Amino acid sequence: MADNKVMGESTTPPAKIGILTVSDRASRGQYQDQSGPAIREYLTEVLSTPFEVDYRVIPDEQALIEETLIDMERGGCGLILTTGGTGPAVRDVTPEATERVCSRMMPGFGELMRKVSLEQTPTAILSRQTAGIRNACLIVNLPGKPRSIRLCLDAVFPAIPYCLDLIGGPYLEADPAKVQVFRPAN
Known part of the structure; x- marks a missing residue:
C-alpha cells in the first residue's frame, strides 16, 4: 500500500520508505496494528521531503521476513523501518x-535505542534492535510499542539521512523544528 506525502512541487521522485510490522497476531487480524501507523505518523510529522510508503504486516517467520525485506529493497525502498520481533x-x-x-x-543504532529506552524502563535491556545495510538501503529494527517507537526514532533519526547519503540511498530532509538532521559541513 503506497501513501504519498505531497510537499509542494518537485521534479525529484518521492523517496520510498518501507514500514514492516512483524506480528503473528496483527497479521492474523486478531488486533489492529498500531506500530506501523505510528512509524508513518512520525515520518509524516518530521520529513519535509516527499515520500511514499510501502507498508506491510507479516507474521514472525524468519524466511518470510527475509523475503519481504529483500522484496521491499528491490522494490525501491531506500529506508525500511521494521517494528516487532526484537x-x-x-x-x-x-x-x-x-x-x-x-x-x-x-x-x-541498536545501542543508542537501548540506551534511551533504558532511561524509561529496565526491561529495555531485553531488546535486540539492530540496523544494517543492504545495497543502498538502510534497514532499522524498531521496538513494537508506539511510544517506544517515537522515543527510539527521536534518538536515531538525526543520523539516518546522512547514513543514506553515504550508502547512495534517497535524500531525506527533516523539518528542523521537529528533528535536527546531522550532515557534516562541506
Missing part, C-alpha cells in the same frame, strides 16, 4: 532476518 521470545526473529539480508551491520 525481544527474546522464541518467535522474535526480526534481528536474525535483518542480519541475514544485510551486507553490513550498523550496531550503533
Whole structure:
C-alpha cells in the first residue's frame, strides 16, 4: 500500500520508505496494528521531503521476513523501518532476518535505542534492535510499542539521512523544528 506525502512541487521522485510490522497476531487480524501507523505518523510529522510508503504486516517467520525485506529493497525502498520481533521470545526473529539480508551491520543504532529506552524502563535491556545495510538501503529494527517507537526514532533519526547519503540511498530532509538532521559541513 503506497501513501504519498505531497510537499509542494518537485521534479525529484518521492523517496520510498518501507514500514514492516512483524506480528503473528496483527497479521492474523486478531488486533489492529498500531506500530506501523505510528512509524508513518512520525515520518509524516518530521520529513519535509516527499515520500511514499510501502507498508506491510507479516507474521514472525524468519524466511518470510527475509523475503519481504529483500522484496521491499528491490522494490525501491531506500529506508525500511521494521517494528516487532526484537525481544527474546522464541518467535522474535526480526534481528536474525535483518542480519541475514544485510551486507553490513550498523550496531550503533541498536545501542543508542537501548540506551534511551533504558532511561524509561529496565526491561529495555531485553531488546535486540539492530540496523544494517543492504545495497543502498538502510534497514532499522524498531521496538513494537508506539511510544517506544517515537522515543527510539527521536534518538536515531538525526543520523539516518546522512547514513543514506553515504550508502547512495534517497535524500531525506527533516523539518528542523521537529528533528535536527546531522550532515557534516562541506
